[in-house]
Amino acid sequence: MPMLDIKNLTLEMQSSEGAIKALDKVNLSVSSGEIRALVGESGSGKSLIVSAICGALPNQWNLTADRMSWNGENLLSMSVQQRREVMRREIAVVFQDPQASLDPSATLGEQLEESIPDEFVQGSWFWQRAQQRKKIAISTVHKVGIKHHKHYLSAFPHQIPADIGQKFMIAMALVSQPKLLIADDPTRGMEPTTKTQILKLFTRLNQTRSLSILFVSHDLLAIASMSHSMTVLYAGQTVESGKMKHIKKRPLHPYTKALLDSAPSFRKDLPPKSLLPTLSGSIPTLQHLPIGCRLGPRCPRAQRACVQTPAVRKIHDHSYSCHYPLHMEKL
């Protein structure tokens, strides 16, 4: 029973040129205790999915979905209050730029203590509660690996370095003890050492607390090392989704194959000084989306039938949507 279950999510906007479908029948599901990676180039709509789950979409978007449920409850039919409760206690989001997500006029400690839900803090007098809040804050900050808590908790956001900032954002997400952590490209622009630290932290949290993580990124190396399952997104359509080891061994969709091919460490058999294989062309803009399968113009295996959007087919929970998938002739 998956925790987060999204089926056929479509996001439309009316613009001067007509209706634009930024997301077209997207399927995504996260089960408990697993790390799911959501992979796609910039412009494929990853951040829109995160905003849609949070309920923070700007007003001009129209959202329709066959199913968008959390633990069995439909997110779309909940009231604002219930939605906010779910966001507060059960889902937590870590955004891209830690500096921008922090209030510049309050210290880190204040912001952390503010996010602690009231249910964890007991005490009849308010100073007891304040003390407990401080204790919880310090312990959470230690858990993410920030050692000098005294110095950092009383600092302002513009005084801390970026890696401490991102760890602090993860700490803020953890105080409410969520069941799902959505990480929207948290390691963007970081040096490799810091990146490894953050990724190790995620893996540790997943193993010790069985925290499910939805890791949105386009960094294949990071994803391949730590995630259990992967969903590949191209220009607003899900092209392939399944367990990580299956996809690595046998990618069924041409786009997934091109992605995996373009990362040199996945290929042990590259001769020296050879060109890295890529798909020609670039991702289409919102105003000029192709009809049918959106990879059509770039795909090397495209044929006439690709002007119709392919249906989703499934083999042992490895699902794909392609008219001419790879490896299918052997079956």
Add this chain to the structure above:
Amino acid sequence: MPQFSLYDEEFHPSPWQRTWASFKASHISMLGLIMLALFVVCAVFAPLITPYDAVEQNIDGLLIPPSWVTNGSISHLFGTDALGRDLFTRIIYGCRITLGSAFITVVLAMLVGVSLGTFAGMLRGVRSSIANHLLDALMAIPTLLIAIIIVAILGTGLVNSMWAITLALIPQFVHHTRSFVRAEMKKEYIVASKLDGASKWQLFVHSILPNMTEMLVVQSTLALSIAVIDISALGFLNLGAQSPLPELGVILADGLDVAYLAPWNVAVPGMAIFFMVLSINIVGDGLRSALRKRVSH
């Protein structure tokens, strides 16, 4: 499904066109623009529109009520004042003098302020920060005080009040230009131009100035509304334009003596100033919203 356009050129509007398009979309801003255009037309074509002379006194026709009251006549649209001068003519000429002198004041203040500000912004050093703090502190001196001092030294008159208001508006332009130029000098495209070999003058004219026009337009509308109010205030206090010059503040002061008998002498010039400033403020607000929308999309 997007519209099927096979061979059409894509229409990519330039930044100014986009600003104008989003300015046009707001009805209130367009209304303000039409009002302002009306005032400008009155100001420019004053001698052609007005039926009478602005200072010609008519002893027979003192304090004739305006045309919408039963006693009034259509030949004097807004009535006459205590010396028999036609109020409609005086108001139209007043728009010309007030708006025109405010405009000249703002243009002058902008030229001086922008040059001083750029000069201060493109230089560096501790002295410039001291100069900036000093200028900020001196910026706080009230307009009326500067006007009083200048009137004491040079005497009354419209031109002297214009000098006073120019002096009062310059610090604002200097401050905004200076901070803008300082911020721009840190950006990479300036470094790129410098590496290409641009001199300081070329940097200013080709790189910084085009980006500065938007900020200048916004500041000018603010300064224009302040200038109109201040020029009419000085005319009202008899420190600026003197009677019988038909400046709007002077007309208001003249009408004060007969305010109880003939309230239109006080109401109509006041309304004229009010609508002038209101239209400038609405246009300024609309322009600022349009610029903001363009930047945020």
Add this chain to the structure above:
Amino acid sequence: MIQILIRYCTLFVLTLLVLAIISFSLAYLFPGDTLENLTGLVPENDIQRAALERQFKLDQSYIFQFFYYVGNLLTGDWGYSFTSGLPLREEVGIAMPATIELATYAMLMALFVGVPLGYYAGIRCYSTSDHLINSVSITTYSFPVFWFALLLILIFSLQLDAAPISGRISLLYDIEPVTGFILIDILLSDIENKSLAFKDALSHIALPTISIGAIATASMIRITRRSVIDVKHRPYIAAALSRGLSSWQIFFRHILRNALLPILPLMAIQITTLITNAMIVETLFSWPGIGNWLIQAIYQRDYPALRIGMMAVSFVVITLTILIDLFNRMIDPSREKYERATV
């Protein structure tokens, strides 16, 4: 910390010095004979002229005269006014608190009415109530202050007879001027029927305060609204919403603090406009403040009064500006040096 204080003190002294130089040189810029301008006496022959020059130190060098002038200012010998013959120190001492009182009440009105309204309009931006507040504030802001005061006089004093036209208090009451602020003085003095005197003073001060305060409030509403809208669209507010913080917490901790901080530097310009408007309105209401006094002085070409008046008003304004700047620097943790909010 100490460094900042020293820096601002130096700035203060430097600015005052520049002002003193300007006001000193005014004596030489005013048209007419310098001796006559400074003393008001017309010397009949050369011997008298030489004697007067020695007395007023006009025969010495400029530097010496400047130091003499500054020394006089600091000790309190500000000279005498032409028109009334009273020492200028007394006249300014009576007139200045009257204007400050008016400006203070108008500023309080702007702060306590304008900031909450602007905040409310900003939170509910682009809704009906926001459009209403915005249009009312832009209309009020466009009124010329003297016309607004005139309309108030015509409606309330002449038609409805609800408020008196001129002066600070009815002549029946004789209040001992302790602080110069009439409302406080009434409470401090020991006459009978204090409440009647208080009500009378209130009715006198109502119309001038409303006419200046309305425009200041409109300005404050616009600035606050713009600042709140800017803060509302920042990413950290969206991040706080995604953490599920309640509206109360977001509005009153994050938005309020971040919205109010950039508008502090603008308060200095507000004070300038406020004092200019106060000076204009004082002439209409015959309010015995420094604006009225200065304008009478310029009508009668009372040069010593003009010099000292200009020095006094500039001194007050610059002190307030520097204090606000200092306050801003101390409480704002992340201030970039020359960033200011916009309207």
